[in-house]
Amino acid sequence: MSTNSNMLRPLLISIFVLGCFATIFFMYFKPSTSWLYSPVKSLVSSNQDKSAISTKSNESVIIILLWFWPFGARFKLDVCSSQYNIEGCLVTADRNLYNKSHGVVIHHRDIAGDLSNLPSQQRPPFQKWIWLNLESPVHSPRLTGLNSLFNLTLNYRQDSDIRGTYGTVIAKETKEDFVPPSKNKLVCWIVSNWSPNHARAKYYNELKKYVDVHVYGQAFGNRISGEECQSIVTSCKFYLSFENSIFKDYITEKFYRALSLGTVPVVLGPSRQNYENFIQGDSFIHVNDFPSPKELAEYLLLLDKNEYLYKKYFKWRRHFTAHGYGPWARRLCDACAYLKKHNEYKSINDFIKWYWG
Numbered sequence: 044m045s046t047n048s049n050m051l052r053p054l055l056i057s058i059f060v061l062g063c064f065a066t067i068f069f070m071y072f073k074p075s076t077s078w079l080y081s082p083v084k085s086l087v088s089s090n091q092d093k094s095a096i097s098t099k100s101n102e103s104v105i106i107i108l109l110w111f112w113p114f115g116a117r118f119k120l121d122v123c124s125s126q127y128n129i130e131g132c133l134v135t136a137d138r139n140l141y142n143k144s145h146g147v148v149i150h151h152r153d154i155a156g157d158l159s160n161l162p163s164q165q166r167p168p169f170q171k172w173i174w175l176n177l178e179s180p181v182h183s184p185r186l187t188g189l190n191s192l193f194n195l196t197l198n199y200r201q202d203s204d205i206r207g208t209y210g211t212v213i214a215k216e217t218k219e220d221f222v223p224p225s226k227n228k229l230v231c232w233i234v235s236n237w238s239p240n241h242a243r244a245k246y247y248n249e250l251k252k253y254v255d256v257h258v259y260g261q262a263f264g265n266r267i268s269g270e271e272c273q274s275i276v277t278s279c280k281f282y283l284s285f286e287n288s289i290f291k292d293y294i295t296e297k298f299y300r301a302l303s304l305g306t307v308p309v310v311l312g313p314s315r316q317n318y319e320n321f322i323q324g325d326s327f328i329h330v331n332d333f334p335s336p337k338e339l340a341e342y343l344l345l346l347d348k349n350e351y352l353y354k355k356y357f358k359w360r361r362h363f364t365a366h367g368y369g370p371w372a373r374r375l376c377d378a379c380a381y382l383k384k385h386n387e388y389k390s391i392n393d394f395i396k397w398y399w400g
């Protein structure tokens with residue numbers, strides 16, 4: 044028996060020494076992709092695949108960063124899916140997401156003449172800067188240094204990348220004659236921003252000599268609310284949809300509001316032909332249809348007496364409706380929808396010439 048124990052001793056010693064080596068090995072050598080972990084890895088791999096899929100679907104989320112709140116006014120950003128059926132958008136004003144943002148929306152007026160208000164960090168290669176501006180060139184400060192900065196434009200101009208129209212005219216599903224709401228005034232005008240140099244101020248000063256114009260708004264010392272505005276516009280046969288400046292495609296809510304409320308717009312703005320790119324020609328009266336404000340006034344007075352001629356201006360409403368376009372948030376969703384469809388490279392190098400000529 045002692046012979047057996049004598050034979051076992053070296054074996055036990057070797058096992059002990061080996062055990063020590065193994066312990067030291069695993070204490071100081073951290074296996075990174077060790078064979079030891081492969082069975083565990085295969086156990087969790089199905090879970091990892093799941094998270095990979097959700098990461099992938101999150102990667103297809105387009106992040107739109109609103110760099111400035113337009114004119115400082117805040118609003119709800121999380122509306123693309125719930126209100127406009129545009130899926131897969133994250134619209135945020137959180138500048139910490141800059142590095143991940145696919146689009147950075149920059150509202151022109153809020154640059155406030157100082158380019159250091161723009162993002163200063165390095166622009167990620169995939170990121171597009173979207174210039175947002177719905178004002179005409181005379182109300183948009185011309186800033187040097189804007190060339191070769193933006194990738195896309197969101198503007199009322201038809202040749203901008205993302206259309207920033209103020210309203211839309213949409214076909215109705217069912218044909219139905221439109222009966223205009225009852226009226227107790229002939230011509231109305233609401234104006235907040237008055238300048239004697241505006242073409243519209245000059246035109247109004249002549250027009251009022253020949254026809255009564257009911258005027259409202261800050262320019263006339265009676266600021267009115269949105270609700271009052273609606274009821275005033277509705278109560279007039281004609282509304283002066285006079286733009287503050289005259290530029291191609293610059294046709295604003297002043298026009299669409301009257302159309303949608305069942306009031307005939309009398310327009311002063313770009314050419315009749317330009318308006319007719321947006322709506323049927325028999326839906327409005329253009330000041331250029333008349334040699335002078337006097338003849339326009341005479342025509343409005345004639346329509347006041349002739350129900351048949353007046354109602355002709357609502358023929359288009361049998362097949363169409365007009366709507367204001369909606370809030371800023373909708374435009375950010377449009378920017379998201381655009382980026383989902385377009386990932387081509389683009390840089391606007393002649394930007395200042397494009398907008399200010």
Ligand SMILES: *[C@@H]1O[C@H](CO)[C@@H](O)[C@H](O)[C@H]1NC(C)=O
Pocket residue numbers: 097098101
């Ligand atoms: C991915 O998106 C889903 C749904 O939008 C969200 O619940 C989840 O937390 C997101 N995952 C990550 C890793 O961001």
Ligand SMILES: *[C@@H]1O[C@H](CO)[C@@H](O)[C@H](O)[C@H]1NC(C)=O
Pocket residue numbers: 138139140141142164165
């Ligand atoms: C964005 O990335 C740059 C490097 O490209 C880094 O310097 C910066 O701190 C990052 N910003 C944020 C907000 O993560």
Ligand SMILES: *[C@@H]1O[C@H](CO)[C@@H](O)[C@H](O)[C@H]1NC(C)=O
Pocket residue numbers: 168169170171172191192193194387388389390391
């Ligand atoms: C966006 O425009 C800038 C300025 O011209 C340019 O440097 C950048 O590469 C463009 N990026 C994309 C994604 O088009």
